[in-house]
Amino acid sequence: MDQLNLSSNQEHIIDVLIRKNPDLDRGILSKAVAFIAQAHEGQYRKSGMPYTEHPYEVAKILADLKQDQPTVLAGLLHDVVEDTDHSLEELAEMFGEDTAFMVDAVTKITAAQEANKTAQKAETYRKLIIAMAKDPRVIMIKIADRIHNMRTMRYMKPEKRQLIAQETLDIYIPLTHRFGLYKLKNELEDLSFKYVNPDEYQKLVDALIENKESREQYIQSVIGPLQIKMALEDFDCTIQGRTKNIYSIYNKMLSRGCQFEDIFDIFAIRIIVESIPECYLALGYVHNLWTPLQSRFKDYIATPKPNLYQSIHTTVIGPDNKMVEVQIRTKDMDLTAEKGFAAHWAYKLETQHEGEELAWLNHMVKLQSEISDSKEYLDFLKVDLKPSGMTVFTPKGTSIELPQGAIVLDFAFAVHTELGLHCIGAKINDEVVNLDTVVTHGATIQILKSPHQEPSPEWLEMVKTVKAKQELRRWMRNSMIQQSKDLGKEIWIRELRLAKIEKDKRPAEEAINKYFGTTSVDDFYERIGQGELPLVDIQRFLNGDRAQNGNDSAKALKFFPSFNKDKKAEYRDEMPLQIGRETSLMIHFAKCCAPVPGDKIVGVLRPQIGIEVHNEDCPELKKLTDGQQIAVQWSEQSTHAFEVHLSIENDNRKNFTYDVLKALKDENLFMDRISSAGVNYSGRVRLVFKAYRKEQVDNLISNIKKIPGVRQVVKS
Template structure:
């Protein structure tokens, strides 16, 4: 089980001067008001709050957000009220807790309409403080990790809701490790046989995949060293849900899905990104119409990279992403990257322009009567 010291030490790693008193105070208060509450796993309810808060430290969030993570269920599940939380922890923390509570009270209707309505409501909640959504995503990720203690009926309901709402939202915010984590857990509960088949097949191909990754990394490294470009090259297997989607979309068996590996080349400048692209295309033939320049035209969530697909060393398609280290920070943590502690300014402060995409979405949704129509704009 995660302990308070795991959380505070993690915060001090990425912000040595952080005032962790608010986190410690939130922990003591949550332990008090949740005392005696037990989860279906048999663990104290406090364990869930600690896990959610720890996930927020993995996003390198500020102390207010992490304190709100520890407090996110006190209004809904204990005698505590918003007034008391505000008096004890301040308006900023209380507003995040209140926002998470409101999202948790949303009731769902039929599946498609439910998805649209909730994406809208969640983005509206996020308009005041994006940390509301980050806390909710951390809450949902840990709940999915412990879903096995629920009844089979609840497992299906919660996994479906997560796949419809929370995984896409994490993707829209650019937090892809949470998105892929949620997707794989949903697949495990919704399509257990397919999930197991994918895991078994990729496990059997491990040596082949490892050889493939080693070969590609070596070829790229040799070429870039030759031209004097310093780069970090990684190769990873795509998540199980991505492989599942390819099976469904292209009507394939697991063994027929070849592009299960994604490569990433990280360099120090934008100029080098385009140079690396040229060098990769000189090694392997690019696939027509599979190049995307998200550096010149970033995604709405500020994601930037060059994407290309080439015919790799064994005659199979492979995807390569090229980006700078700054772009990689945003690619890993999405919008959350802009709430990290910055030298010379307070935690959680960011440029107004960085949330321009939110303003656009909110402006569009006000003009739309049909929530399904709004979903199309997201």
Template sequence: MLRQYELVDLVKSYDPYADEDALNRAYVFALKKHGSQLRTSGDPYYSHPIEVAGILTKFKLDSASIIAALLHDTVEDTDTTLDEIRDLFGDQVAQLVDGLTKLAMIEQKSGSSKQAENFRKLLLAMSEDIRVLLIKLADRLHNMRTLHFCPPEKRARIAKETLDIYAPLAERIGMQEVKEEMDEIAFAELYKDAHDSIVARLNFLREQGSDIVPKIIKQLEQDMADNGVHCTITGREKSPYSIWRKMQLKNASFEQLSDIMAFRICVDTVADCYQALGIIHSKYHMVPRRFKDYISTPKPNGYQSLHTGVIGPYDVRIEVQIRTYEMHEVNEKGVAAHWAYKQGQRTEGKNFRWIRELLEILDQAQNPDEFLENTKLEMYNDQVFCFTPKGDLIGLPVGSTPVDFAYAVHSNVGDTCVGAKINGEIKPLRTILQNGDQVEVLTAKNQHPSVEWDRFVVTGKAKAAIRRYVRINKREQF
């Protein structure tokens, strides 16, 4: 557990003007209020909020977030009131703690709609201030790290909720490190046999070619140096969960997966990224359909990198990711890497397009369960990137149709959609869009959503809007 001075030093290391006095007071306040309370593990309860605050320092969060993390369970689990927190630590901290307390209260309710209602509240809280989500993710991550102390049925429920909701949210906000750790712990809990089998095979491969990763790194470094590219190269095996996901998606066995090793090349500039890519492709055979350029078309969460698959040094098939150091920082830490409030701007979640889209689904859903189903669709997706006639980029899940595209542009465009031109040709509305398609949506004022659309659309936003129209229409008929 972090000591008081260690936590303060960590915050001061990236924010020299942090309110040292408030941080110290919050640490002592949490210690006193939680007193002799214990966690399931038998550890003092106050170790949890302190660890959550510690996780947030890795993402260089502001002192208001660190203080809110220290206090996040005080209103719910002790005799502390929100007014008391407001008086001692100010409005901003009180608002964050209030958002987190409301969430915690719903989490304890039982019933089938609990998970959905919980997510609904989280969305509303993070639309006010995105930092609520970051603290919640750190809270969930620490709870996952201590999951093995819980009884089996509780472990399974928490792991499933993490895999369904919190890990995709971490990915949406770009916090890759957090997502991967959550995925791994949840995977080991929910699919133990699959997890153990993949780990055993990875161990076997490691023993077979124990020095292959350093050898490949050395060769790639030599390739870059010979061409005057300054870089840092790291290599690692893909995580058991990401290997398992790939096996599921491709319906392939472990042995059929070739690129279970990934190498990352970090360089200074974007030009260096493309130069490094040219060096790799000119020396090694490229694997067809494995190249992706997320620099010119970033993922919706801001992720940027070049990905390619090649038959690399020593004839080993590998994945290579090439990015700048700055991109790497953003890719790993996400939203937290370039904080809006550092420039004194607002931290409203509504600034993020995907949160606005989830809020729109919330508006249109009939009940919490339907909302959860549609938002899961919205969050879990491998992307295809399509363009509007003006050249704007729209990211959609694989399998999307022109109707999904229309709703992604605007709800009104979706509602009044009558047809679509894909790359200049009129195509049926159920056509599946491909990467790079240019889509022009044709609309008519008197057009309304069709029940048929619900059978082929794949985005949560489109499904929610269509179902809402159908519901309203039925009411009017009766």
């Protein structure tokens, strides 16, 4: 009886698969269904159901997406190698190389193959991305697998559910967007949201149920006039109304900082027509009925999304003066919007032409090969997989895909690394903009560059794309090596001059390497510049070298700078290094005292950092050991602006912040940020601004002290 029931169940599964996709072969499906029943015999899901329920459901999802025979077979067989004793070679022989390749691609790297879970997860994703680039059908199996697992998550422990749901939000939902699988994306979003934030999820479910009747009435109040208008124009189309998914409504609430009751666009009206010209004709009819909002108009037909999505989106002031979103598309566009790239799968595979819609996969394969650290790679995936959201263009019309919030600098690096490294700004619609300007969808951008421009560390905080960050880090690593060598050489020559060692009597490279354990003179310079060799060690080496040549080492010592913390004057005159001539990655300005040109300063050698510049009276200097300090002074050629922090204690009164900003403006200084707080009669203002000289800071502090109610002003 059991065997008969099992056979009946198998026949039912095969019937369902063929009904969903008539192109599937019954004979090979029968073979695969019988094979997995035997392979997974005795295995059960957390729900208590036979394990075969899972591969059956995965295959149904794939058949519904009209996937081909090898893909549906791989869906049925995807857990066989991971969870049974059967091998890939066996699958290849029975069901073909294509199917075996896809099964291997979705099989996890085992814990035994990797040292820890982070590395295991990272390597599994690396393997998946590489396989996707070779055969994009792989991701369809992985998404179908995740969909069914999410549908049955209620049988898992709460902490496990939350981990899987968060991973789905980070990795799998961006993938569904990349492939245009919006129907599956919406389902995955709501299922993930349900487990990641169950309280907010339930609140929204209750709210949607509560206003369901009034919402449906309003949708009909929009559809009714549209149907009448189209009938009067003798225009054939289909009009639908749908409520947006729960997770997208929640994101709207977060981004707008409002409650559910304040969200006007929780539903959308969709008009489906036969041809592209009819899309624009329908748009005209909609705008004849209601006033459009130009700022919310998007034409994804003229500029399709990278995942092939096409549609016209317009927002109008509908009945009762409420905003209504209307989407207009052809039947083919609607199929693509529902099934994404999969809707065109057969054609794409036959022609072997993926086009630009899959270029991001090759881009990811290239980038991931440059990231060796597992944690960094997982962070990269979470950022780079996210949907781009916009396409921008070069002056020649080449399209560039960028994430929301990307700036001109991201675009420059996307076009070419050298363009990014020397970018000084851009022209957008004939308007010159800064390199940190946020770019918008559809913009044509011309990058402006200068051979004298070089990146600064602040750029790393500004850019959004992984490529820009990687190229900047690479440039900075290389620049730091060269700059540390240059700085180290400058310090070494300075010490030789202070010791009055003539050129022909300087220590040989062999002696230097032997004493300091370096491999070359460049390595020696680099270690000095990075602050790894204390000055006292260099001085000890030079003194010993001179003593061996018959010189009085005690006499030689007097030529070295004294770094006694109680004798500040002595290290100001000992051939100080020039600071502030140009941007250097090896010279840093201490935040504890924030020196600006005009302050009396001293340098501190910090291992792996270089020189840290402090004010001469900075309390932090008292914590240093001898040999860390080095004489420095401001270069007269310094043209850089330096960040200054002021803390202002004041009487808590109206317009005090305005008075501070006016004092700043009077000194022609640039404000970075300002904050204020007050309790009862006391207030505090924190001001951050840029200054070029000490005199500017002193004048500003003096003028702020003259403001009524000021109690104290200090640099912080």
